[in-house]
Amino acid sequence: MTEASPLVFGRTDGSDPRSGHEQVVFCHDRPSGLRAIIAIHSTALGPALGGTRFYPYESEAAALDDVLHLSQGMTYKNALAGLDHGGGKAVIIGDPSELKSERLLRAYGRFVASLGGRYITACDVGTYVADMDLVARECPPGRTWVTGRSSAEGGAGDSSVLTSFGVFQGMRACAERLWGEPTLAGRRVGISGVGKVGAKLAGLLLDDGAQVVVTDVSETAVAKVRSAHPQVDVVPSTEHLLESGIDIYSPCALGGALTDDVAAVLSKGGVRAVCGGANNQLDHPGVENLLDESGILYAPDYVVNSGGVIQVADELHGFSFERAENKAAMIFETTRKIFALAASEGVPPAVAADRIAEHRIEEISRLHAIYLG
Structure with a gap:
């Protein structure tokens, strides 16, 4: 220095x-x-x-x-x-x-x-x-x-474009698992946090035929979404959102959104799935079990919100939006694979996702050890 x-x-x-x-x-x-x-x-x-x-x-x-x-x-x-x-x-x-x-x-x-x-x-x-x-x-x-x-x-620009796209793909996988078709048409989706990712996700959902209800602590963010999409419903808080009769809850603000209390409210409110763009949504280890026991399908956050990192990683190889988007579209298949493994092994999707990730890391580490040895 x-x-x-x-x-x-x-x-x-x-x-x-x-x-x-x-x-x-x-x-x-x-x-x-x-x-x-x-x-x-x-x-x-x-x-x-x-x-x-x-x-x-x-x-x-x-x-x-x-x-x-x-x-x-x-x-x-x-x-x-x-x-x-x-x-x-x-x-x-x-x-x-x-x-x-x-x-x-x-x-x-x-x-x-x-x-x-x-x-x-x-x-x-x-x-x-x-x-x-x-x-x-x-x-x-x-x-x-x-x-x-x-x-x-020479960069990829705003990574929230493919982050929201990836969350949408994960939500399609949720819909297929729950209702047999990979579409949100006719479903009511609640988005908590309509910043860079949540606002774009709202547009994708509306284009797919979903009903969208949103909330955010920022009045400016809410006004921006309403300006772009006048058909969205707005509620004053996440508490109101969870009680508004939604099918899918999508936390897209900061982490820790899924607490024991929230899991209980989701169960009582008839919410069928959680799929959002926020990182570290589980407030503590064990919340994933509460969701699973309540019959709420949880799409692990680090799976469905990976579109952004896919986008910026592509930048390191001479950015191609089409190439990055095609890779982000695979989040749908990855989420389906996680749900299938979770069902076959009788574990929550978060546990299944961890196992798949850890297996890849261990395999590559083993290859590195062999090569270096």
Whole structure:
């Protein structure tokens, strides 16, 4: 690092005792106000790939907890998406509306570059295509450790396009499992969170003939969706959404949406499936069992929301939207496979998905060991 950009790093190399992560790295750049954490969960399948979340965490401990969970989820997501990437994630601590600047983003770019390609970043909550263009300026010439950049910079653009498309494919698989046809026509779908992903998902569902009801803490987000799709119903809160007679619940905001209490409400309300774009939807291990015991079909979040990472991963090979979309369309078949395995082995879909992902990781790791040995 140059004296003009004094980044301070703290790192743990080797296994993190709480989560088995390969590497967790902290950064504090005082001139720009950057406080960030990068967590690399696994590189068994290749360089870790995952987005950067810019969020006003209550504490560094809360940020660390989030990045550890998110990065582990990326390992499984990338494995099931068939990508040659391990799992990683980053968080920037603070309110992006107050702290985000070119100086901070470029300092963050140097932080990413300090890992020498072990971690490849992209957009997430609070970060956008224009931000990734700035972050990428700090990569060495000829190195691409930042994805989700604008098309002008050779990137794939907004990854929420294929994230929402992938969630829609997962929802089609839910419909086929529950009602015999892979269509949402005539079904009522409730979306909690209509930001980048939820808003696009609403459009896809309406085009398929579904009835859509939405809620969001942001009045601006709701107004934007209503402007584009006047036929959507709006309710004031997630609680109202869950009690509005929906067939499928689609959490598309932040994680932890599926609690014990929510599972009970879903069961009483007659909801048949959960399929959404949010990461880490299960509030704690065991919620998947409550859903399964209640007869609620849960499409694992890291399976159905992998369209975005498929999109940005394609950017590393000279982006082709058609190629990326075709790969994201396979989320339908992957979700069907998970449901079939879950039924045959008598386990919740979340357990079946984990088993498939872990099998791929173990197989590739074994091949690497043989090759290196």
